[in-house]
Amino acid sequence: MQQLQSKKNNQTEISECVNSFIPIMGPLHVSLNSHETVVLLFHDFFNSAYKYIFGTNKKLAKRSRP
Numbered sequence: 667m668q669q670l671q672s673k674k675n676n677q678t679e680i681s682e683c684v685n686s687f688i689p690i691m692g693p694l695h696v697s698l699n700s701h702e703t704v705v706l707l708f709h710d711f712f713n714s715a716y717k718y719i720f721g722t723n724k725k726l727a728k729r730s731r732p
Contacts, residue, residue: 702730705730709726709728712726713725713726
């Protein structure tokens with residue numbers, strides 16, 4: 667019984683700022699994945715643009731850092 671009450675108390679300690687952010691995490695995750703997919707599909711184009719902007723010796727990474 668005491669463990670159940672302590673779990674309830676821990677749940678109420680989450681700040682309202684975090685609770686208001688939780689509903690947008692799903693759409694944010696989908697958005698980030700779609701951006702990554704677009705860059706991977708059109709890597710040649712983005713690599714050419716990157717080289718044009720930063721110089722021909724620079725290369726755009728195939729994969730972003732985790």
